[in-house]
Amino acid sequence: MSDPALRLRGISKTFGSVQALEHVDFAAWPGEIHAIVGDNGAGKSTMLKIVTGIHQADAGEISVNGRAVDLRHNATTVQDLGVAVVYQDLALVECLDIAQNLSLGSLPRRWGIVLDRQRMARDAAKVLSDLKVRVGDVHTPVGLLSGGQRQIIAIARAVRMDKPLILLDEPTAALGVQESARVGTIMEELRTAGKAVVCISHDLEFVFAHADRITVLRLGVSVGTRKTAETTRAEIVGLITGAFPADERPTPVQKDAA
Template identity: 65%
Template sequence: MSGTPALELKAICKSFGQVRALTNVDIAAFPGEAHFIVGDNGAGKSTTLKVLAGIHQPDAGELRINGVETSMRDASQAHRHGIAVVHQDLALVECLDIATNMALGAIPRKRRFILDRRRMEREATEVLSELKIRVGSVRTQIGLLSGGERQIVAIARAVRMNLPIILLDEPTAALGVRETAHVGEILDELRGQGKTVICISHDLEFVFAHADRITVMRLGNTVATCLRGATSRDEIVGMITGTITASTANAGTQ
């Protein structure tokens, strides 16, 4: 990839008390790129995503947005820097309907204290239609949806924000084959729009179908970042498990 990364981590370290979660993490994701992060449980993937999202502040290292070193104190600052996040727990409110959940954080109003319900429902319907998502009425409560439908709504909410960087934590974990394929189509469309998509996934079939580059993490460290076409599943699995060493992996890093 050439040019300036949209989002970059350099030599990131993060500890929680005596537990070192991240030791040395380097990731650079570019506009128009689907960048996947893979690794075993405990590799530090979710902690890395939370650093990118402003939820955790690193103990050392640099976070850069469009080449500018940046410090984010919380998730609201990440949003102001153009970062939307779909967490694994989805952060949806079950007692609220689809339209309201999709508008959380940017609810349209007629006046200061009056909700513009019609506009909110119209905008939610438009986004779901553009993404070819069918979840019934936008007035349906989130609590009545299946796990897969909730996942899709959470992704649609991030898309509605229309921000240049989107972070996804295991977006297909609760999905069937058809829904997983649909998420892949959405991801490809976002990449085609020039957005930067950073995605954590354990599903290597999904990764190799949609990634431009793949970063492998192990025990809180970046092992290597490879072009999808310049690596194989066996090599990625070897890096994840440690049967392929960092020096061997980096010899083929792109």
């Protein structure tokens, strides 16, 4: 069996006197969509920021694509290990156009010096076409796009990076029904391509429609992981609210477990 694309063991983090995460366990495997759910303040975004090097964990272990990651790692380290991230704030540059935003982090150059703007435009048009996304001319400044269009551009940029692990923080938060469905289809296409997709979401309808497994965080603790096909919305809500008790050992179920 292959290594998990992402594994966390015993991850803990405090901010002053606040225990943001406590002994969190998690694993996501190639070829699956794994959703992370929980109330506001449950620790979901903190967990993602620890994985991506924005925050450093106080204790625990992280591995990405089978390689151990130093807890003092940074965003560049994680990208080199094969991780693409879409943050909730999208991290787009509004004064740049769509093509330029899609190329951030890997700007094509001619002769190693001059920005190849024609190639940027071609690459942008291709990735948007492949994703069946319509957001206007690739030379349109991102600042002129709607919130939903910006969300799609941020996701398209992550897809363009072609990494084996994609992390999405609330990818449908600003989207309508049709745009949300398109994001779900993109995630399923990434899964079919063998990539691991980790999705933080408050939208349980979206989660049950697209995720293979669901991990619940409550008050900074991983209280359970369920296969979507073997659980119910009532059980997940119960784990989120505390109406259902946490698993005694909420270690991640292996992808190929029965």
